[in-house]
Amino acid sequence: EQGIAPLANPRNAASGSLRMKDPMVVRKRSLEAILYHISYVETVNGQRSTDNSLNSHSGALEMLWQLGFKTPAKEKKVLLDIEGVIKYCNEFEKKREDLPYEIDGMVIKVNNVELQQRMGSTTHHPRWAIAFKFKARQATSKLINVEFQVGRTGSITPVAKIEPVHISGVTVTSISLFNPDVVKEKDVRIGDTVLVERAGDVIPYIVKPLTELRTGKEKKIIFPSNCPVCNDELVKPEGEAVLRCVNINCKAQVVERIIHFVSKDAMDIRSFGAANIVKFFELDLLKDIPEIYTLNYQKISELEGFGQRSIDNLKAAIENSKQQPLQRLIFGLGIRYVGETTARTLAKAVDHLLDFEKFSLEELQNLEDVGIKVAGSIYQFFHLEDNITMIKKLDSLGINLKNTNKKVETKGVLNQQTFLFTGSLPTLKRSEAEELVEKNGGKLLGSVSSKLNFLVVGEDAGSKLDKAKKISSIKVISEEEFLKLLSEP
Numbered sequence: 001e002q003g004i005a006p007l008a009n010p011r012n013a014a015s016g017s018l019r020m021k022d023p024m025v026v027r028k029r030s031l032e033a034i035l036y037h038i039s040y041v042e043t044v045n046g047q048r049s050t051d052n053s054l055n056s057h058s059g060a061l062e063m064l065w066q067l068g069f070k071t072p073a074k075e076k077k078v079l080l081d082i083e084g085v086i087k088y089c090n091e092f093e094k095k096r097e098d099l100p101y102e103i104d105g106m107v108i109k110v111n112n113v114e115l116q117q118r119m120g121s122t123t124h125h126p127r128w129a130i131a132f133k134f135k136a137r138q139a140t141s142k143l144i145n146v147e148f149q150v151g152r153t154g155s156i157t158p159v160a161k162i163e164p165v166h167i168s169g170v171t172v173t174s175i176s177l178f179n180p181d182v183v184k185e186k187d188v189r190i191g192d193t194v195l196v197e198r199a200g201d202v203i204p205y206i207v208k209p210l211t212e213l214r215t216g217k218e219k220k221i222i223f224p225s226n227c228p229v230c231n232d233e234l235v236k237p238e239g240e241a242v243l244r245c246v247n248i249n250c251k252a253q254v255v256e257r258i259i260h261f262v263s264k265d266a267m268d269i270r271s272f273g274a275a276n277i278v279k280f281f282e283l284d285l286l287k288d289i290p291e292i293y294t295l296n297y298q299k300i301s302e303l304e305g306f307g308q309r310s311i312d313n314l315k316a317a318i319e320n321s322k323q324q325p326l327q328r329l330i331f332g333l334g335i336r337y338v339g340e341t342t343a344r345t346l347a348k349a350v351d352h353l354l355d356f357e358k359f360s361l362e363e364l365q366n367l368e369d370v371g372i373k374v375a376g377s378i379y380q381f382f383h384l385e386d387n388i389t390m391i392k393k394l395d396s397l398g399i400n401l402k403n404t405n406k407k408v409e410t411k412g413v414l415n416q417q418t419f420l421f422t423g424s425l426p427t428l429k430r431s432e433a434e435e436l437v438e439k440n441g442g443k444l445l446g447s448v449s450s451k452l453n454f455l456v457v458g459e460d461a462g463s464k465l466d467k468a469k470k471i472s473s474i475k476v477i478s479e480e481e482f483l484k485l486l487s488e489p
C-alpha cells in the first residue's frame with residue numbers, strides 16, 4: 001500500500017524488525033509474540049509452584065492461554081504413540097498452504113516435564129524435543145541462459161537465469177551453479193526444465209534437470225576461456241574447482257573489492273551501497289579504493305537522487321571510516337583467505353600495516369592459525385607493487401594504518417585459554433562473542449586443533465564440531481556455558 005517492496009519472508013521480517021533501533025518503527029510492524037515454553041516458575045512467596053498443570057508441557061501452554069498469552073494452544077496436540085505423532089505431522093504438512101502463516105515444520109516434545117528434566121540436553125539442544133521439517137519447497141522452471149560473474153577474487157561463477165518462479169515467499173530468477181564441476185555433475189543445459197528447491201532461508205539451488213522433458217534443442221553450458229569483463233585469459237589453478245581471472249586490474253574485481261572494502265564487517269561505510277559504487281565506477285567517479293576518500297562531491301550532487309542530506313551522510317560516513325581499527329582495514333583489503341579472525345591476528349602482530357612488507361613467509365606462518373596457504377597469500381599481497389602503492393595512498397589520505405591497541409589483554413578470567421565459535425549463537429553476534437574473549441584475556445583460534453581449549457557451538461554447527469569431538473582435550477560448550485565462564489570470579 002505504501003509502495004514499498006514487501007519483506008522477503010516472515011522470519012527476516014520479524015528478526016529484522018526486532019533489531020531496529022527505533023521502537024516506534026518496530027511498533028508499526030505489528031509483531032506478535034507467541035509463547036511456547038515456560039522455563040522457570042516461582043510463586044509469590046518464592047516457593048516452587050505446586051500447580052499440577054505445570055507438570056506437563058501441554059498444561060503449561062493451557063495455563064499461558066488462560067492467562068491471556070498467545071500460545072499454540074489450539075495447534076498443539078498430546079499424542080500417546082509415535083504413529084499418532086507421524087499422522088498429526090502429515091496432516092499439518094498437508095494443510096500447510098492453507099495456514100494463515102508460514103511454517104517449515106513442527107516440533108515434537110516429551111510432554112512430561114519431569115522426564116524432560118531427566119533427559120536433559122546436549123551442548124546445543126534439549127534431548128526431549130526434536131523438529132520435524134516439512135519437505136523443502138520445490139518448483140520447476142526453465143533455464144533460459146547462463147551468465148558468468150566475476151567475483152572479488154576473480155573467481156568465475158556461472159549463474160543460471162531462469163523463468164521467474166515463486167518458492168516459499170520469494171521470486172527466484174537467478175541461481176548460482178557454483179563451478180564447472182557442479183555443472184558437469186548435474187548435466188544441466190540451457191533450455192532445460194529444471195527442478196528448483198529452496199529450504200528455509202537457504203539460497204535456492206537447482207536439484208536436477210528434468211531430462212525426460214528434453215526436446216533435443218537444449219544446449220550444453222560452455223565456459224568462457226576469457227574473462228567476460230576484461231577479456232584476459234582465464235586460468236584454472238591447480239586443485240581448485242573454479243576458473244579465475246587473475247588480472248588484478250579487472251574491472252569486475254575492482255568494483256567487488258570496493259564493495260567489500262566499505263562493507264559492514266570491513267570499513268563499515270554506511271550509506272554507501274553497492275548500487276552507488278557501481279554507478280560511481282561507471283561514471284568514472286571512483287576507480288579504486290583510495291578514491292573513496294577523494295570523491296568529487298560537486299559532480300555527485302549533480303546526479304539524480306543525491307540531495308544535500310544524502311551527500312552529507314555519505315561524506316560523514318567516509319570521514320569516520322578513516323579511524324576504523326586496523327583489523328577492519330586489513331579485512332577490507334580483501335586479501336585472499338584472510339577473514340575477520342585472521343585479520344584480527346594480523347592487526348595484533350604489527351605496529352603499522354606496512355610492517356608486513358618485511359615479514360618472511362616463516363614469520364607469517366608463526367602467527368596463530370596462519371597456515372602455508374594463508375601465509376603465502378598474505379606474503380604475495382604485500383609484495384605486489386600495486387598493493388603497496390594503494391596502501392601508501394590510503395596513508396597519505398589519513399586512513400589509520402597503525403595498530404592503536406597493540407597491548408593485548410592477557411589478564412582476565414579467561415586466562416589465555418583458547419576459543420573458537422561455530423554455528424549461530426542464540427543471543428550474541430559472532431563478533432561480540434569474539435570481542436568478549438579478547439576483553440577477558442582469552443585467545444581466538446581460527447580452526448580446530450589440539451591447541452584449542454573451548455569450542456563454543458551454536459545452532460547448525462558444522463564440521464568444526466565433528467573435528468572437535470575427535471580431540472578429547474577440547475571442551476565443547478554452549479553460549480550459556482561460555483557466558484558463565486566470563487562471570488566466574
Ligand SMILES: [Zn+2]
Pocket residue numbers: 150227228229230231232245246247250251252
Ligand atoms: Zn577479468
